[in-house]
Amino acid sequence: MTGTAARLAIRELDVRFATDGGEVHAVDGVSLEIDPGEILAVVGESGSGKSVTARAVLGLLPETADASGAVLVSGNDVVGLSGARLRALRGEDVSMIFQEPSSALNPVFPIWWQIGEGLRAHRPRMRRREIRAEAVKALEAVGIPDAAERIDRYPHEFSGGQKQRIMIAMALALGAELIVADEPTTALDVTVQAEILDLLRDVRDRFGTSIIVITHNMGVVADLADSVAVMHHGRIVERAGVRELFASPREEYTRTLLAAVPHLGRRSAWTLLEPSAQQALEQAEPVVLARDLVIEYPGRLGRAPFRAVKGVDFEIRAGEVFGLVGESGSGKTTIGRAIAGLERTGGGSLCVLGHEMNGLRERDFTPVRRRIGFVFQDPATSFNPHLTIEQCIAEPLVVHEGGLGAADRTRRVRELLEAVELPGDHAQRYPHELSGGQRQRVSLARALVLGPELLIADEPTSALDVSVQATVLELFRELQERLGFAALFISHDLAVVDSLAHRIGVLYRGELVEQGHGPDVLQRPQHEYTRRLISSLPVPDPVEQARRREERRTSSS
Amino acid sequence: MTLSNPEPVGEGDAAGTDLAAESAVVAATARAPWYLRLPVVSHLRRSVGLQRGMLVAGVVMVALLLLAALAAPLIAPYGFAQTAADGEAFGTQQAPSAAHPLGTTVTGFDVLSRVIWGTRTAVAVMVCAVAASLFLGVALGLLSGYVGGWLDRVLVMLADAIYAFPSLLLAIVMSIVISGGQSDAWGGILAAALSITVVFVPQYFRVIRAEVVRLKAEPFVEAAKVIGTGHRRVMGTHLLRNATRTLPLIFTLNASESILTLAALGFLGFGIEPTSASEWGYDLNRAMSDATSGIWWTGLFPGLAIVLAVLGVTLVGESVNDLNDPRLRTRRRRRRSERKVSA
Numbered sequence: 001m002t003g004t005a006a007r008l009a010i011r012e013l014d015v016r017f018a019t020d021g022g023e024v025h026a027v028d029g030v031s032l033e034i035d036p037g038e039i040l041a042v043v044g045e046s047g048s049g050k051s052v053t054a055r056a057v058l059g060l061l062p063e064t065a066d067a068s069g070a071v072l073v074s075g076n077d078v079v080g081l082s083g084a085r086l087r088a089l090r091g092e093d094v095s096m097i098f099q100e101p102s103s104a105l106n107p108v109f110p111i112w113w114q115i116g117e118g119l120r121a122h123r124p125r126m127r128r129r130e131i132r133a134e135a136v137k138a139l140e141a142v143g144i145p146d147a148a149e150r151i152d153r154y155p156h157e158f159s160g161g162q163k164q165r166i167m168i169a170m171a172l173a174l175g176a177e178l179i180v181a182d183e184p185t186t187a188l189d190v191t192v193q194a195e196i197l198d199l200l201r202d203v204r205d206r207f208g209t210s211i212i213v214i215t216h217n218m219g220v221v222a223d224l225a226d227s228v229a230v231m232h233h234g235r236i237v238e239r240a241g242v243r244e245l246f247a248s249p250r251e252e253y254t255r256t257l258l259a260a261v262p263h264l265g266r267r268s269a270w271t272l273l274e275p276s277a278q279q280a281l282e283q284a285e286p287v288v289l290a291r292d293l294v295i296e297y298p299g300r301l302g303r304a305p306f307r308a309v310k311g312v313d314f315e316i317r318a319g320e321v322f323g324l325v326g327e328s329g330s331g332k333t334t335i336g337r338a339i340a341g342l343e344r345t346g347g348g349s350l351c352v353l354g355h356e357m358n359g360l361r362e363r364d365f366t367p368v369r370r371r372i373g374f375v376f377q378d379p380a381t382s383f384n385p386h387l388t389i390e391q392c393i394a395e396p397l398v399v400h401e402g403g404l405g406a407a408d409r410t411r412r413v414r415e416l417l418e419a420v421e422l423p424g425d426h427a428q429r430y431p432h433e434l435s436g437g438q439r440q441r442v443s444l445a446r447a448l449v450l451g452p453e454l455l456i457a458d459e460p461t462s463a464l465d466v467s468v469q470a471t472v473l474e475l476f477r478e479l480q481e482r483l484g485f486a487a488l489f490i491s492h493d494l495a496v497v498d499s500l501a502h503r504i505g506v507l508y509r510g511e512l513v514e515q516g517h518g519p520d521v522l523q524r525p526q527h528e529y530t531r532r533l534i535s536s537l538p539v540p541d542p543v544e545q546a547r548r549r550e551e552r553r554t555s556s557s
Numbered sequence: 558m559t560l561s562n563p564e565p566v567g568e569g570d571a572a573g574t575d576l577a578a579e580s581a582v583v584a585a586t587a588r589a590p591w592y593l594r595l596p597v598v599s600h601l602r603r604s605v606g607l608q609r610g611m612l613v614a615g616v617v618m619v620a621l622l623l624l625a626a627l628a629a630p631l632i633a634p635y636g637f638a639q640t641a642a643d644g645e646a647f648g649t650q651q652a653p654s655a656a657h658p659l660g661t662t663v664t665g666f667d668v669l670s671r672v673i674w675g676t677r678t679a680v681a682v683m684v685c686a687v688a689a690s691l692f693l694g695v696a697l698g699l700l701s702g703y704v705g706g707w708l709d710r711v712l713v714m715l716a717d718a719i720y721a722f723p724s725l726l727l728a729i730v731m732s733i734v735i736s737g738g739q740s741d742a743w744g745g746i747l748a749a750a751l752s753i754t755v756v757f758v759p760q761y762f763r764v765i766r767a768e769v770v771r772l773k774a775e776p777f778v779e780a781a782k783v784i785g786t787g788h789r790r791v792m793g794t795h796l797l798r799n800a801t802r803t804l805p806l807i808f809t810l811n812a813s814e815s816i817l818t819l820a821a822l823g824f825l826g827f828g829i830e831p832t833s834a835s836e837w838g839y840d841l842n843r844a845m846s847d848a849t850s851g852i853w854w855t856g857l858f859p860g861l862a863i864v865l866a867v868l869g870v871t872l873v874g875e876s877v878n879d880l881n882d883p884r885l886r887t888r889r890r891r892r893r894s895e896r897k898v899s900a
Contacts, residue, residue, distance in 0.1 A: 366785045395781065
């Protein structure tokens with residue numbers, strides 16, 4: 001790497017934040033350089049300082065931050081810059097793509113106006129017609145069809161992936177030589193993510209743009225990046241070329257990080273089972289039986305109701321983990337909620353633990369609830385902040401086993417905490433004092449405290465870091481084997497589902513397009529959508545991913 | 558003195574300060590002894606700089622108000638309806654002197670004594686009004702937000718209808734209904750307090766209802782439902798405790814509103830008779846004609862008392878509001894490191 005020609009050079013960057021809990025040292029002496037046309041991925045877990053580093057490149061740190069060191073963009077030091085000079089630099093030299101495209105675009109202005117806003121800021125004399133022409137050009141460059149007509153549309157008329165394309169177009173319109181992309185595909189579905197990654201690679205090839213990608217997804221790194229910087233506790237622990245890093249990581253931390261990433265098809269839960277166990281599962285009684293299940297959300301007055309689930313057939317047998325995968329809006333969470341009695345079924349039949357849910361009264365279902373556990377997606381909001389961990393876990397006991405004494409309850413809570421591998425003194429803490437992974441363990445403990453026959457886990461690990469996710473999944477697997485409950489495991493991540501579920505159902509727009517045992521679905525997908533889903537999923541291995549990418553390109557053309 | 562319908566303050570802020578901020582506060586303060594967890598005390602400990610100054614100023618003013626109300630018989634030189642001492646009349650409209658530090662009124666009352674005794678009326682109305690509207694408003698809001706459906710719609714409509722009334726008009730009507738406009742001390746205080754209650758209940762109702770509607774969709778409430786928790790337990794354990802965090806704020810702001818409403822009622826002649834209790838609004842009313850003839854002391858001091866009481870309570874309320882919002886709260890460390898950089 002040649003230091004003189006670097007497009008961006010960060011030297012000894014140091015950022016501190018003032019918070020309620022005292023000072024936080026977010027970035028601790030980071031030095032980085034990026035060459036023209038290089039795609040650098042900055043990876044790390046939440047709190048590693050990767051986003052703060054990226055934002056410092058644009059001078060976008062909040063007021064509570066205190067930065068020192070140097071960030072040289074085309075020879076200008078951003079850290080000391082303010083006002084007009086910083087604004088001149090933003091857009092023309094550096095641009096940013098945000099995580100959530102729907103909130104990064106202003107909903108009340110048409111697209112051309114938003115692209116033009118940056119142009120006007122840098123070239124005040126520009127005419128309206130010129131701006132529109134530039135906007136069309138930029139949109140065409142990112143592959144939005146009918147750009148000339150669609151520049152007058154508003155953000156809500158575009159899909160999430162298209163909005164992210166528009167964000168990239170805005171960065172390109174000003175000819176930015178460096179794009180900072182902060183988790184650009186995290187909010188998108190896998191199939192859309194693949195398209196955006198292709199586009200970013202294409203932009204680099206055509207315009208020679210340098211790109212910094214902030215991500216926690218090792219698959220994205222393997223797919224897109226030329227080189228990788230691994231961050232941990234505000235420091236860069238390892239900086240290497242992408243193939244080198246995946247093939248032979250030097251640092252211990254990088255090794256554990258890579259080991260924690262679930263790899264599609266490597267540890268399929270079904271193939272790990274003994275043949276006798278497989279047979280036992282095949283013959284077990286179903287605890288959940290859905291036949292032609294329909295779930296609708298009532299529409300506004302005079303409108304037809306929205307049909308979230310359109311005639312789905314599946315069953316979950318006793319002791320079996322059924323994985324449900326699908327994009328956002330495919331109805332997977334709705335099915336989980338319907339089984340837990342949080343959503344009314346609109347048609348067909350859903351039989352849970354021998355009770356028909358269609359038209360069931362809440363009072364009749366209450367005794368069944370003690371046989372069902374539920375783990376929610378977001379560990380931050382699924383606990384009452386005013387209750388201690390012990391009170392949270394003991395809640396089902398209080399409700400269903402009122403006769404139990406306080407001492408017995410405490411003993412039971414301790415047992416559960418031990419089962420989910422948390423120290424017993426955590427019982428007196430408050431949810432906020434625990435980390436996300438610990439909270440999800442507590443969530444698991446709460447779901448299991450009554451010894452349920454069925455557990456519904458709705459994306460239980462999607463809010464967690466990779467290494468934490470790995471330990472929580474391991475715990476889940478172990479508890480399931482030991483306690484033998486049936487489980488519905490909902491996730492958007494095919495690799496996670498495969499490592500856990502005995503059977504997988506693929507949901508697409510409210511329809512179950514495919515179901516079967518893990519290896520069958522992954523290796524011999526029958527439905528077109530399943531094939532697309534599998535080929536879009538980036539594998540955390542740059543060599544294999546390059547081959548898959550090539551395959552996808554040839555098959556689609 | 559016009560009385561605007563105060564905005565329900567908590568409603569706008571509810572979305573801004575989210576559950577995470579709330580849980581941070583709970584976790585940080587849960588270990589402290591109970592007296593340090595009380596609303597204003599915990600805020601005082603968290604504050605720094607100008608925000609602390611404002612809060613302390615407010616707390617001092619409120620403390621003085623409460624102290625004066627408590628010890629009125631000891632501090633006040635004369636009774637509130639006393640026009641003579643030792644058989645000797647005070648005289649009317651006497652300028653401030655050694656015997657009457659703040660002078661006397663047109664009816665021959667001692668101004669200082671009237672001002673001090675007036676704190677009692679103000680505090681009594683404040684406590685009655687806020688307590689009554691608090692319980693009613695919170696209970697209705699909790700029920701309405703949780704149950705939803707037609708009950709919710711009817712209650713919201715009722716609250717809106719009360720909002721549509723000019724609140725002072727409503728207060729006047731209430732005071733006429735309750736006590737025929739004039740009455741003895743407690744009758745007057747209750748009349749004023751109840752009329753204020755009617756105006757305030759919709760505020761508590763709407764704030765609590767908005768919070769409950771928001772919280773009802775939070776996963777932890779759904780988690781409770783999945784477990785099979787009964788409605789009463791969901792409302793009491795999970796919703797109530799999380800919905801009430803904006804209450805100290807509305808509480809203080811409504812307290813200052815109630816002082817103003819009481820003064821306005823008294824000023825218009827619907828308050829308490831001067832012989833049954835001292836009331837600042839009434840004194841102001843009587844001082845109107847004095848102002849034109851250069852007698853300043855009869856109007857100035859009751860007016861100042863109103864201003865200070867309202868200012869004190871409002872300062873406490875505003876500071877609590879700022880300290881509850883993580884984006885508005887200033888922090889200690891940052892200031893120190895700034896100094897380090899500049900040095």
